[in-house]
Amino acid sequence: MASSHPLQIDVVSDVVCPWCYIGKRRLERALALAPDVAVEVNWRPFFLNPWVPREGMSREEYLVTKFGSVEAYKGIAGRVQEAAAEEGLQYNPERVQRQPNTIDCHRLIHWAATSGAAAAMKQKLMELYFRDGGDLTKPAVLVQAAAGVGLDAHEIRARLGTDADVDLISSQAREASSKGIGSVPTYVFARQYAISGAQPPEQLAAAIRQLAAETSGSV
Structure with a gap:
């Protein structure tokens, strides 16, 4: 039904945002409801608590x-x-002992994207935090998480010890804020249309179908 060009979906979210955790699962369910629509999902950074x-x-x-x-x-x-x-996810806030600054988590997701593992990296980090109470401030925890989705542990350990892509991630987060994104998750479709909040899968699927049809003639 759609153009040969996939519908771009930029998901602006943070790994310590519980509604982003839920919203990711709901987006996955929405995509399963619209299997005939080609999409390209990109995971974009947002700092829910930039003051940490x-x-x-x-x-x-x-x-x-x-x-x-x-x-x-x-x-x-x-x-x-x-x-x-309701989404088959576990949220155990009583297990969390440390609140992380998430810039290193976003760096991992960015690095994982080069091998197509960004979604898996994001899921791993969210499960560590929300389900297991993992300490995302510890480099060893981050390295193990990265290795768990196929990234090279030695390379990730070395890169985390530098400022590689700190400026890039920070600028992307600032850009989201400058465009008026103040709550997450926010789904940006075709770089034009935004929907905020962990919307029900059926509503997201309807939006995906509609926007894929509307944008197919303009690409």
């Missing part, structure tokens, strides 16, 4: 800073857990 220091911080300090108290987050967490469970 590069070395990260304790989860308790983070929750107090952002929500006022640890208790204040429990109600929010309960709703997220229910939504995650």
Whole structure:
């Protein structure tokens, strides 16, 4: 039904955003509902908490800073857990001990994209954080995660020790903000149309079909 050119979908999100975790699964379900539409999915960086220091911080300090108290987050967490469970995902916030700055996570996703493993890298990092309470501030954890999706552990360890692509990731995140993206996940279709929030798969699938049809004549 569509053009020979795939519909480009840029997903602006962060690995520590629980609704991005859920939204990724819902996008996958949406794509399964529209299997005849060719798409190209790109994972774009966003810093949900740009004020978290590069070395990260304790989860308790983070929750107090952002929500006022640890208790204040429990109600929010309960709703997220229910939504995650509906998608077959586990969200175990009580396991998280460290709140990371996510620039290194986004670097891993960027590097994984060269071998077509960006989605797998993002999923691995999200599962480590949300399901297992993994400490994404530790280079060893990141290296192991990267190796788990087929990246070379020695190369990743060396690159994480440098500032490689820090400026690139930072500029991409700033660009998203400059375009008015303030909540994530945000799905940008054909670089023109944006939908924010972890929308139901059926709504995303309908949008994918409609926009693929609308843009097929202009490419």
